[in-house]
Amino acid sequence: MNSYEVDVVVIGGGSAGLAAAIVVKKAKLNVLILERDKELGGITLQCIHNGFGLHEFEEELTGPEYVQRFINQVKELEIPFKLDTMVIEFTAEKIVYAVNNKEGLIEIKAKAIILAMGCRERTRGAINMPGFRPAGIYTAGQAQRFVNIEGYLPGRSYVILGSGDIGMIMARRLTWEGCKVKAVVEILPYVSGLIRNQVQCLEDYGIPLITSYTVTKIHGRDRVKGVTISKVDRNFDRVIGSEKFIECDTLLLSVGLIPENELTREAGAKISEMGGPIVDNNLETTLNGVFACGNVLQVHDLVDLVTAEAKRAGLNAVEYIKSRYGKEEEEVGSIKCTSGENVGYVKPDLIPKSELEKDIIFTFRVKKPDRRIQIQFKDENNKILYKKKRRYVIPSEMLELKLNLSDLQIDTTSKKIIIEVIPRLEVLIEED
Amino acid sequence: MIYDIIIIGGGVTGCSIARTLSKYDLKICVLEKEAEIASGTTKANSGVIHAGFASPREYVKRHMCIKGNKLYTQAVKELNFPFKRIGSFVVALEDEQIKKLEEERKKGIEDGIPDLELILDKDTILYMEPNLTEDVVGVLHAPSAGIVSPYELTFALAENASLNGVKFFRNQEVIKIKHQDYIFTVRTYKGEFQGKNLINAAGLYASQISKMLGLDYFSILPRKGEYILFDRNALQLNKVLFPMATKVSKGILVCPTLHGNTFIGPNAQNITDREDLSTTTAGLKEILEGGKKLIPNLPLRSPIRNFAGLRAVPDDYDFIIDNTDVYGFINVAGILSPGLTATFAIAEKVVDYLELLGLELKAREDYNPIRPKPDRFKDFTKEELDIKIHEDPAWGRIVCRCETIPEREIIDAIHAPVGAKTVDGIKFRCRPGMGRCQGGFCRPRVIEILARELGLPYEEITKRGEDTNILIGKTKDIALRDIPGGATRE
Numbered sequence: 001m002n003s004y005e006v007d008v009v010v011i012g013g014g015s016a017g018l019a020a021a022i023v024v025k026k027a028k029l030n031v032l033i034l035e036r037d038k039e040l041g042g043i044t045l046q047c048i049h050n051g052f053g054l055h056e057f058e059e060e061l062t063g064p065e066y067v068q069r070f071i072n073q074v075k076e077l078e079i080p081f082k083l084d085t086m087v088i089e090f091t092a093e094k095i096v097y098a099v100n101n102k103e104g105l106i107e108i109k110a111k112a113i114i115l116a117m118g119c120r121e122r123t124r125g126a127i128n129m130p131g132f133r134p135a136g137i138y139t140a141g142q143a144q145r146f147v148n149i150e151g152y153l154p155g156r157s158y159v160i161l162g163s164g165d166i167g168m169i170m171a172r173r174l175t176w177e178g179c180k181v182k183a184v185v186e187i188l189p190y191v192s193g194l195i196r197n198q199v200q201c202l203e204d205y206g207i208p209l210i211t212s213y214t215v216t217k218i219h220g221r222d223r224v225k226g227v228t229i230s231k232v233d234r235n236f237d238r239v240i241g242s243e244k245f246i247e248c249d250t251l252l253l254s255v256g257l258i259p260e261n262e263l264t265r266e267a268g269a270k271i272s273e274m275g276g277p278i279v280d281n282n283l284e285t286t287l288n289g290v291f292a293c294g295n296v297l298q299v300h301d302l303v304d305l306v307t308a309e310a311k312r313a314g315l316n317a318v319e320y321i322k323s324r325y326g327k328e329e330e331e332v333g334s335i336k337c338t339s340g341e342n343v344g345y346v347k348p349d350l351i352p353k354s355e356l357e358k359d360i361i362f363t364f365r366v367k368k369p370d371r372r373i374q375i376q377f378k379d380e381n382n383k384i385l386y387k388k389k390r391r392y393v394i395p396s397e398m399l400e401l402k403l404n405l406s407d408l409q410i411d412t413t414s415k416k417i418i419i420e421v422i423p424r425l426e427v428l429i430e431e432d
Numbered sequence: 433m434i435y436d437i438i439i440i441g442g443g444v445t446g447c448s449i450a451r452t453l454s455k456y457d458l459k460i461c462v463l464e465k466e467a468e469i470a471s472g473t474t475k476a477n478s479g480v481i482h483a484g485f486a487s488p489r490e491y492v493k494r495h496m497c498i499k500g501n502k503l504y505t506q507a508v509k510e511l512n513f514p515f516k517r518i519g520s521f522v523v524a525l526e527d528e529q530i531k532k533l534e535e536e537r538k539k540g541i542e543d544g545i546p547d548l549e550l551i552l553d554k555d556t557i558l559y560m561e562p563n564l565t566e567d568v569v570g571v572l573h574a575p576s577a578g579i580v581s582p583y584e585l586t587f588a589l590a591e592n593a594s595l596n597g598v599k600f601f602r603n604q605e606v607i608k609i610k611h612q613d614y615i616f617t618v619r620t621y622k623g624e625f626q627g628k629n630l631i632n633a634a635g636l637y638a639s640q641i642s643k644m645l646g647l648d649y650f651s652i653l654p655r656k657g658e659y660i661l662f663d664r665n666a667l668q669l670n671k672v673l674f675p676m677a678t679k680v681s682k683g684i685l686v687c688p689t690l691h692g693n694t695f696i697g698p699n700a701q702n703i704t705d706r707e708d709l710s711t712t713t714a715g716l717k718e719i720l721e722g723g724k725k726l727i728p729n730l731p732l733r734s735p736i737r738n739f740a741g742l743r744a745v746p747d748d749y750d751f752i753i754d755n756t757d758v759y760g761f762i763n764v765a766g767i768l769s770p771g772l773t774a775t776f777a778i779a780e781k782v783v784d785y786l787e788l789l790g791l792e793l794k795a796r797e798d799y800n801p802i803r804p805k806p807d808r809f810k811d812f813t814k815e816e817l818d819i820k821i822h823e824d825p826a827w828g829r830i831v832c833r834c835e836t837i838p839e840r841e842i843i844d845a846i847h848a849p850v851g852a853k854t855v856d857g858i859k860f861r862c863r864p865g866m867g868r869c870q871g872g873f874c875r876p877r878v879i880e881i882l883a884r885e886l887g888l889p890y891e892e893i894t895k896r897g898e899d900t901n902i903l904i905g906k907t908k909d910i911a912l913r914d915i916p917g918g919a920t921r922e
Contacts, residue, residue, distance in 0.1 A: 120873065126735060130716055135894065142876070147907055153905055177910060216713065
């Protein structure tokens with residue numbers, strides 16, 4: 001068995017893992033990247049459309065161009081990486097076990113671990129979709145891989161369920177390939193991906209977006225022959241009599257992403273309801289010295305934000321090794337961050353009381369779109385700590401705020417803060 | 433070539449009969465209409481090995497179930513398929529149900545079911561099954577009940593039968609049977625097979641096969657059962673949990689699988705279409721509600737698949753295992769629950785019938801009852817794994833991340849006797865695509881391996897046989913075709 005000792009091991013060589021590793025290496029620590037696929041880059045490699053890099057590089061790049069810049073840096077900095085290498089287990093003691101076909105079983109002892117395993121797509125089973133189970137049903141990301149990486153088409157005429165970003169991008173991509181995209185069907189009353197994708201991928205190509213509808217039946221025993229879509233009411237129950245049949249040979253699903261945390265869970269880290277691990281403001285999980293960033297922590301809409309988060313995780317891992325590694329840690333207690341009205345989740349989940357002097361980056365998403373609202377932070381006694389007006393919020397955009405809780409005069413005996421997105425008072429008055 | 437025995441149907445029943453007969457010096461073949469064996473009822477059922485008290489005494493199937501349950505002990509030793517006697521609970525939620533359970537216990541013990549016990553102490557029950565509803569008032573505990581992977585059992589049977597000389601032909605849907613001069617001529621869409629004896633194990637189609645020989649004395653109707661499968665580790669159950677049985681079925685059970693998942697189902701819907709494997713909104717709702725009665729904390733956030741199976745229901749609910757009026761033709765029909773449990777007893781019965789028909793059953797000298805346990809990545813210790821990968825790098829290339837399946841297991845599944853030819857064939861043999869991503873990540877790589885090992889282009893790889901192709905062609909093919917005068921790419 002091959003054994004290694006490193007300062008930091010990064011699990012996942014996609015956009016998150018690469019950025020985190022670069023930061024660690026620049027801080028003069030040694031770092032090792034483990035990637036399960038046969039090349040570095042992760043899912044960004046199959047995202048051959050543009051729209052990447054506006055924040056990070058202030059220019060517009062395709063996915064492969066964007067991630068190649070990080071791959072180049074990894075190579076320039078001579079950061080070691082192992083490809084085709086699957087982590088099968090890691091422990092709270094920060095021992096990582098992986099396999100590949102060259103070395104067999106590999107054991108890596110690290111001082112810190114950065115989790116950057118990304119996410120997977122929600123499947124048909126996960127949304128309990130009934131009907132036949134013919135060939136011709138794929139997740140949008142799987143179809144993206146077939147078309148953009150393997151060079152094969154999964155079908156000729158499509159219905160896409162879910163208006164997530166990958167679904168809309170695939171609608172355009174398949175249209176370019178001469179395929180017919182009959183409709184993008186969305187159960188919500190509004191598009192669930194970014195508005196720019198709705199415009200650039202659907203409207204520009206005349207692809208119908210049918211909202212408040214869902215697929216209620218799949219036709220075809222061997223190959224998909226069509227789908228029945230039905231209107232849904234506010235409780236997502238289908239409206240009888242609203243059924244429409246759409247002929248197609250392929251159904252793509254773009255119905256959400258789930259952070260991939262099976263290894264994290266098995267190692268004993270606590271996982272939040274939304275699927276990502278519970279982290280503090282340093283992106284450290286409930287296991288000391290184990291950090292998480294990118295889509296394994298929370299699903300991002302922009303890869304640029306993944307990069308930013310990964311750099312923070314990298315810096316925090318460096319800081320951990322330099323000042324805390326191997327030392328007894330004092331239990332200081334922490335403040336819980338919870339989601340209130342119209343907030344789906346909040347990261348971080350916890351803020352140790354010793355960290356209250358620091359600037360803290362909060363990221364969260366709303367559950368439903370709203371206009372003229374107020375983002376509000378309050379403590380458990382309903383004392384308002386912070387409020388900010390915004391013209392509109394939509395679930396597809398991750399919201400980010402940098403705040404210093406001490407500056408906001410937080411009561412240090414507080415147990416939790418609640419983040420909510422509520423209508424502005426003047427709006428209520430206006431409507432009266 | 434004239435076979436001694438032709439078996440129609442490559443489900444668990446047909447394969448179990450084939451394997452039992454492969455002990456003898458006989459020329460045997462199995463005809464399966466689908467691209468893979470274990471494709472019908474065998475693929476989608478509860479996979480429960482019943483103790484045997486559920487059917488009334490006047491039914492043949494009760495006695496074959498009790499016998500068949502015991503035969504599993506030896507079969508597992510020989511065939512090494514996933515099986516575990518975890519025991520079952522029939523859960524009473526009302527006091528008046530206890531009397532019924534006590535009756536069943538008494539009769540069961542009299543009929544030779546081992547260790548049946550009625551447990552009325554709630555603390556004991558909840559200690560044994562902590563997730564069970566607090567409303568439980570008593571359970572009938574059957575320690576001899578177990579769980580099996582029905583398709584892996586069937587693959588094991590077929591592999592062993594094949595090694596002992598049985599020929600398997602797939603994609604052979606039977607369209608006509610002629611019986612002349614004591615020879616059966618079985619015509620399929622793809623060819624013709626001749627045999628001296630014919631065994632009908634055609635499951636949902638058994639009555640049609642019987643009719644082809646003019647025997648119209650029973651009918652088989654499909655009864656749909658829907659299931660929901662939950663992610664591995666979402667819930668840990670110790671026992672197979674049944675509600676009190678109703679007239680039409682054993683009710684909606686909650687059950688662990690041998691791979692760490694939990695499933696709920698099945699419901700029972702009489703239908704007419706033998707290919708209708710669709711799930712329905714109403715059906716999924718029904719089984720969720722049923723499951724919640726036993727396990728209130730079902731992991732509703734972690735379903736990974738819903739599916740339906742069809743039971744082959746005969747007129748009087750009992751097995752039809754007959755030496756028919758057509759000499760040499762044996763019907764093995766209506767094998768609904770507990771048919772999986774009874775499968776080895778059914779095969780023995782068929783052997784008895786063949787003996788009655790005067791077939792000479794001479795033991796094969798080279799018969800080998802052992803089908804070795806397939807090597808599994810998950811069964812190895814870290815040290816063993818290291819050695820394995822150094823011997824063979826295909827152990828170190830993980831194709832399926834959810835279930836941790838290396839390339840080696842997939843190659844082995846393809847080249848095993850009666851090996852996989854389709855993506856679903858791989859999935860049911862060694863599990864890539866069975867996990868939480870449902871093939872989202874591994875499917876392109878499974879296609880690549882199948883194409884390479886079978887020497888086929890990507891476009892010809894199918895999900896489960898004819899007309900289920902996964903890819904339709906290369907990119908640009910459609911776009912180029914649509915341009916007038918445009919070139920086609922080679």
